[in-house]
Amino acid sequence: xxxxVWGQMAGGDKEAFLTLYQSHYHALFRYGFSISxxxxxxxxxxxxxxxxxxxxRHTLNKDVxxxxxxxxxxxxxxxxxxxxxxxxxxxxxxxxxxLPVMExxxxxxxxxxxxxxxxxxxxxxxxxxxxxxxxxIVRLKFFENLSYRTIATQTSLTPRTIxxxxxxxxxxxxESMKLLLILLFI
Amino acid sequence: MNGNKKSPExxxxxxxxxxxxxxxxxxxxxxxxxxxxxxxxTEHPDHHMILEAAKAMxxxxxxxxxxxxxxxxxSKIRSAIGMDAGSxxxxxxxxxxxxxxxxxxxRRSPDRRNRIARFALPVLLILITGGIFVFRQLTLPSNxxxxxxxxxxxxxxFALSDGTVVTLAPHSVFRFxxxxxxxxxxxxxxxxxxxxxxxxxxxxxxxxxxDIVATVLGTVFNIKKQPADSAILVExxxxxxxxxxIQANGSIEQSVILYxxxxxxxxxxxxxxxxxxxxxxxxxxTKIAHLSxxxxxxxxxxxxxxxxxxxxxxxQGKKKTWRFTGEFNNASxxxxxxSICTVEKLNYExxxxxVFIK
Numbered sequence: 001x002x003x004x005v006w007g008q009m010a011g012g013d014k015e016a017f018l019t020l021y022q023s024h025y026h027a028l029f030r031y032g033f034s035i036s037x038x039x040x041x042x043x044x045x046x047x048x049x050x051x052x053x054x055x056x057r058h059t060l061n062k063d064v065x066x067x068x069x070x071x072x073x074x075x076x077x078x079x080x081x082x083x084x085x086x087x088x089x090x091x092x093x094x095x096x097x098x099l100p101v102m103e104x105x106x107x108x109x110x111x112x113x114x115x116x117x118x119x120x121x122x123x124x125x126x127x128x129x130x131x132x133x134x135x136x137i138v139r140l141k142f143f144e145n146l147s148y149r150t151i152a153t154q155t156s157l158t159p160r161t162i163x164x165x166x167x168x169x170x171x172x173x174x175e176s177m178k179l180l181l182i183l184l185f186i
Numbered sequence: 187m188n189g190n191k192k193s194p195e196x197x198x199x200x201x202x203x204x205x206x207x208x209x210x211x212x213x214x215x216x217x218x219x220x221x222x223x224x225x226x227x228t229e230h231p232d233h234h235m236i237l238e239a240a241k242a243m244x245x246x247x248x249x250x251x252x253x254x255x256x257x258x259x260x261s262k263i264r265s266a267i268g269m270d271a272g273s274x275x276x277x278x279x280x281x282x283x284x285x286x287x288x289x290x291x292x293r294r295s296p297d298r299r300n301r302i303a304r305f306a307l308p309v310l311l312i313l314i315t316g317g318i319f320v321f322r323q324l325t326l327p328s329n330x331x332x333x334x335x336x337x338x339x340x341x342x343x344f345a346l347s348d349g350t351v352v353t354l355a356p357h358s359v360f361r362f363x364x365x366x367x368x369x370x371x372x373x374x375x376x377x378x379x380x381x382x383x384x385x386x387x388x389x390x391x392x393x394x395x396x397d398i399v400a401t402v403l404g405t406v407f408n409i410k411k412q413p414a415d416s417a418i419l420v421e422x423x424x425x426x427x428x429x430x431x432i433q434a435n436g437s438i439e440q441s442v443i444l445y446x447x448x449x450x451x452x453x454x455x456x457x458x459x460x461x462x463x464x465x466x467x468x469x470x471x472t473k474i475a476h477l478s479x480x481x482x483x484x485x486x487x488x489x490x491x492x493x494x495x496x497x498x499x500x501x502q503g504k505k506k507t508w509r510f511t512g513e514f515n516n517a518s519x520x521x522x523x524x525s526i527c528t529v530e531k532l533n534y535e536x537x538x539x540x541v542f543i544k
Contacts (some may be wrong), residue, residue: 014269021263025256025372026213032250043251043259047266054267062449065388068345076332113249123246133528136343143212144345149205154343156514156521161529163204172377175242 010062011054011095017057021050025073030143031072036103037112042088106139126176128132134169141166195233201241203247212244229246251370348386362430363529421449421464430460477522478513489525489539500542503532 008016020146025046030041049071064070104112107127114120126136140151141162146158149165169174192201202208210216211223227237228359245252267312336342336354343353346362348371352358361374371389420429422444429450441451441463452459475494479487487510488499496521508530514522523534523541533544 003499013266018264018269021260022214023257026248029251033249035261045492047259049265050263051266065203066348072347078395110247111247113246130384131531132340133531137528138247140343143249144343146345146351147304150351154353156517156525157512157528161512165528167200167204170203170243170247172199173247175303177243 006067010057010060012057017050017054024068027068027145028071028075030078030109030145031074033113034104034109035076036083037109039113039115041082042079045075045082048186049078049169065135099177106163107135109143122177129176130133130169132176134165137162137165138169196231197233197236197240199236199240199243202237203244209244209248212241213248213250238433287389332363333359335359348389350391418452418454419449420444420447420452425535429459431457474516474518476515479510481509483507483509491519491522497539497541499543501543503543505530505532508532 003017005019009020028046029042032045036042111120111123114123140146148162151162152159207219210219266284312517334360336356339356341353341355345351353359359376371391427444429444430441440459447463450459450461450463477490477494484501491497491499510526512525527534535542
């Protein structure tokens with residue numbers, strides 16, 4: 001479906017462009033944030049990426065099959081250029097391509113994503129109570145965005161068991177973060 | 187999958203967060219789900235607080251920008267390309283009166299959806315184990331490759347952009363072109379990994395080691411290296427696999443199709459391979475069995491392990507009484523142990539032919 005939308009976008013269709021933006025934004029953000037651990041930098045890079053796509057649409061390959069892969073590639077190159085530039089380090093510039101895509105653990109990313117110190121602390125405490133395996137399954141579901149079925153195949157458990165494990169973890173997090181959620185609405 | 191018997195009216199925060207249809211809505215992944223939840227929200231204004239809390243939680247654990255922050259980005263890009271930010275937005279709830287072609291959301295019929303998923307998303311399971319495993323002659327231009335390393339002591343699981351799920355063993359590196367899946371699906375592995383390959387007939391999944399190329403035709407297989415590189419073994423457990431040896435100029439020297447319980451033995455020195463029958467040797471990761479547990483306690487689990495794998499299990503866990511239910515088809519010792527320990531929140535260690543549950 002997105003391959004067709006990509007073609008329309010390349011032909012100058014603004015609605016198709018926005019559809020692409022909306023359907024890929026969250027995955028791109030998650031990916032960019034895991035590379036940079038920097039919310040604002042990731043947002044800026046994604047905006048630039050889409051503007052570049054729009055401005056160069058006439059020269060782009062119109063038959064991209066896997067749009068998501070294509071966008072990830074573009075964003076990764078952009079962000080590693082940006083990170084090297086920020087590091088102002090030639091060595092880093094040369095080595096950047098060997099940088100592992102994800103250096104931070106999911107746990108670190110979750111904490112870094114919180115915007116206040118208080119929330120960071122609260123989340124850190126809440127996460128401590130989850131077992132390693134529970135956290136891993138939560139990561140597969142919400143970070144890797146896999147379906148219950150895929151995670152089940154991966155772990156040889158049933159989708160039902162995976163669902164229950166995640167449900168239990170989420171309920172625990174919700175209870176630990178209750179105060180936080182209430183604070184959000186004051 | 188919607189593992190919940192409750193109706194959305196009875197949902198707590200965790201029910202929303204774990205509902206795949208709700209996730210699809212929040213991440214704009216499925217138009218039917220988007221329509222359903224937008225409609226549901228307008229019809230249930232009294233659930234506003236709980237919905238917002240669920241959204242906030244989902245955003246936090248998935249590292250997703252909150253709706254408000256995302257909408258700011260969206261309006262920036264709209265004005266940048268000269269679209270009036272005030273014109274109708276796709277994400278805004280359509281007026282109920284205009285919902286003439288209301289499509290029942292898929293979450294209402296999980297069975298049907300599962301059936302579709304089974305056809306639409308067939309997943310091939312590929313197991314690649316072995317020593318050093320490098321596609322030497324596929325030297326990827328370094329400025330186009332990405333490396334994922336696992337320097338820890340636990341396997342790391344991640345998804346590639348084509349949907350393939352990779353389990354990378356400790357002290358292993360997986361390299362792939364940064365346009366993986368756009369043109370070809372080629373990886374480069376040092377160490378061990380398991381690939382659950384997303385089916386894509388247009389882009390074959392190829393594995394190369396030295397002069398040997400294995401092309402996946404829906405398969406579970408091992409690639410191993412014998413000591414001192416004296417031989418490369420490609421062993422097939424399940425499915426169908428094409429194995430080819432190629433010459434320096436790229437032309438195919440030999441080609442063979444493998445069926446289950448067959449393997450190719452390749453001698454790099456003579457540059458020749460032959461096909462033979464094989465039986466999987468005792469190995470924690472390759473020995474597989476069918477085991478079924480129904481409310482089984484430790485003793486019953488231990489008995490089944492003994493007869494299937496010849497392993498002795500010793501219970502050293504603090505939690506002595508537990509019951510496990512699960513069925514494993516062609517699963518390895520590690521898979522089964524991992525599953526039991528995940529569910530029962532236990533750990534295990536293997537020493538020789540003894541497993542210690544901790």
